[in-house]
Structures are given as C-alpha cells and as structure tokens.
Amino acid sequence: MRRMRASLFPVVLCIAILLVSGCIDNSGLTSNNSSPTQLPTTPSPTLYPAFHHPPAIFLYTLESAINVLGEPLLIPMELPPGYVYLGGSATSDAVSLGMRKDTDNIRYVQVSPPQPIGGTLTGVSVPVTFNGTEGQCTTEGDKRQLFWTDGTHDFYLIGSLSCDEFIRMAASLGPLTKETLEKVPWKDLEPATPLPQSEVLNLVFSRDWLDTHDTNPDPQIFEITMTVEDYNASFVPDSNDPDLLRHAAVRDEKPVALLNMPKDMFERFNDDPSLVKIHFPDSFFRFYDSMDALYEDLESRAESSSTAGSPTRTPPSVIVTTPRIY
Numbered sequence: 001m002r003r004m005r006a007s008l009f010p011v012v013l014c015i016a017i018l019l020v021s022g023c024i025d026n027s028g029l030t031s032n033n034s035s036p037t038q039l040p041t042t043p044s045p046t047l048y049p050a051f052h053h054p055p056a057i058f059l060y061t062l063e064s065a066i067n068v069l070g071e072p073l074l075i076p077m078e079l080p081p082g083y084v085y086l087g088g089s090a091t092s093d094a095v096s097l098g099m100r101k102d103t104d105n106i107r108y109v110q111v112s113p114p115q116p117i118g119g120t121l122t123g124v125s126v127p128v129t130f131n132g133t134e135g136q137c138t139t140e141g142d143k144r145q146l147f148w149t150d151g152t153h154d155f156y157l158i159g160s161l162s163c164d165e166f167i168r169m170a171a172s173l174g175p176l177t178k179e180t181l182e183k184v185p186w187k188d189l190e191p192a193t194p195l196p197q198s199e200v201l202n203l204v205f206s207r208d209w210l211d212t213h214d215t216n217p218d219p220q221i222f223e224i225t226m227t228v229e230d231y232n233a234s235f236v237p238d239s240n241d242p243d244l245l246r247h248a249a250v251r252d253e254k255p256v257a258l259l260n261m262p263k264d265m266f267e268r269f270n271d272d273p274s275l276v277k278i279h280f281p282d283s284f285f286r287f288y289d290s291m292d293a294l295y296e297d298l299e300s301r302a303e304s305s306s307t308a309g310s311p312t313r314t315p316p317s318v319i320v321t322t323p324r325i326y
Helices: 062-068 163-171 207-213 228-234 263-268 291-307
Strands: 057-059 073-076 084-090 094-101 104-111 124-130 133-140 143-149 154-159 173-176 200-206 221-227 235-237 245-247 256-262 275-281 285-288
Touching (some): 124 163, 133 163, 143 163, 200 207, 200 263, 207 221, 256 263
Antiparallel strands (some): 104 154, 124 133, 200 256, 235 245
C-alpha cells in the first residue's frame, strides 16, 4: 500500500494579519531615520475568505512542531516576560505559531518561499534594522506587525506589543530542535473533555477501497467525493458496534481505516449539500489489519479512559480551511 500511517502533509495556509508601529531607538535596535510613510489606503483582503483553502495540520504544541515538520523551524528564542509558545499550524508554504500571556496573543509566521500573504492591513510603516537585517514595522490601530526576510523565508510577528519588543524577539531567531526546546517557554497540551459519542462520527473504510477511489496524487492525502445518495447507501451501523458506520466494501479479515472526528467538524468540510467529501490527510485515520484489531483497539482505549479516572482523548490533527490570525 502506498501510504504510511502517520505523517506530515504540509499544505497551504493563508494567513490573515495586521501591522505595527513605533520608531525604535534602543541601543542595538536601530530605526531608520526616514519619516514614517503612509501606506496606500487600498481595501484590505478579508481575514475569513469565502472559499475553502487547502488544508493545514495543527501543531498542538511546540514539541509537536519538532515531531511533525521535516526540518528545523526558525523561531524567536527569547520572548517577553510571561509569554509562552502555544500551538499553531503548518502547510507547504507557511508555519504559524501562537504565543500568549494571560489574554494577550502574539502570532509568529514563517513563509517559504517568500511570497505575499493575504489579510495585510493598511497603516503607517517604518523601516527598521536589526542584526544587519532590514525590516518593516507597521501599525494599524492597536495592532503591530514586524516583517523581515532572509531571502529564503519571510517572517512576521503580529500582536499588540511595541516594535521594540518585536525586534528583540526577531533578533533572537534560532532553529527549533529537541535541544533548543528546553531553552524556550512553551505550554504542553491540556487534555480535553471527551465529546459524547452522539457527537462523534466514526466511519470505517476498506483500505483497498480508499486507495482505489482516492483521486489525490499525494500519497499522504485522501481525496474522495461521493454523492449524498451513495454515501447514505454505503454506510450502515456495524453489527458489533453500532457507533461505527461501516462501508459496504469492508471485510472483517481485510485491512480497514477508521476516520474519527466531531460530526460538526465533518459537516463544515462538506459545504455542498449534494456531495460528501472525504478530503483529509492520512494522519486523520487510524489503520488496522482487520475489524478484530479495530475492536480490540477501541476496547483498550475505553478501558484506559475508565481506569484513568477522568477520560481524555487524543485530539485529531484538525484541518484548517479558514485560517485565522488572533
């Protein structure tokens, strides 16, 4: 079979963002002496496009970014006091990470190859220089954005901090590795409260059927489209576990795949009422050699949850179709 079970499939993230202000005059952080320039007042792109974007995977923690991404990510290694890295998302073109202190958020974005991104607002722009690198700090209302590039990547810091603070962060840029992870503040994932089973969709596919009907050339993404009529006729409750909707092509002794996600999430990915789209990375699925193996795994998970006292669930790698910058 042409797929492996867990993997990264980077895809495209349209990042919507916002811009920054202030001249910088601290020692070692120099601002260009030229006066601020008023940018053209062209309409800004919408932050929430009406069209679906190619999917992106969530990075639930900074540690997961190391495990998922194929090469070290460059990140600010020094954050203002009290801020910690949270999670983010990754695509083939961009990685976006969040930082937070109390209720204040910062967004860091790395784009490669360098290219324009949507959602940029108009505002007052000030050229800045740090570590021999030229950048631009822009302000719009109470939001600020620092932009700079190294020719291979474009970088953005977005939030309500001053340009001085953003420049200090940008000057500390370094590779994220297992060793450097110990040097930056980050927050681990907190277990979520399980959804009731009535709100969870469990689709069981024949692995052969998935591979045969997949139309995406990327071996790490499944892309199958069915009519609603075909979908309703193909899936029925499993006789051993009615919470599972089993495809007609499933055979007990053959390899199968389980797609498990909240029903409302699945519905959001299907905006055409006449079609059902199974357009997800293979990391969304769990693969088994047979139905017996699937039953055993589900039983083991249920027992682990009950003995742990408070049940938890492993969050799925959620697709972002309308990316947002907070």
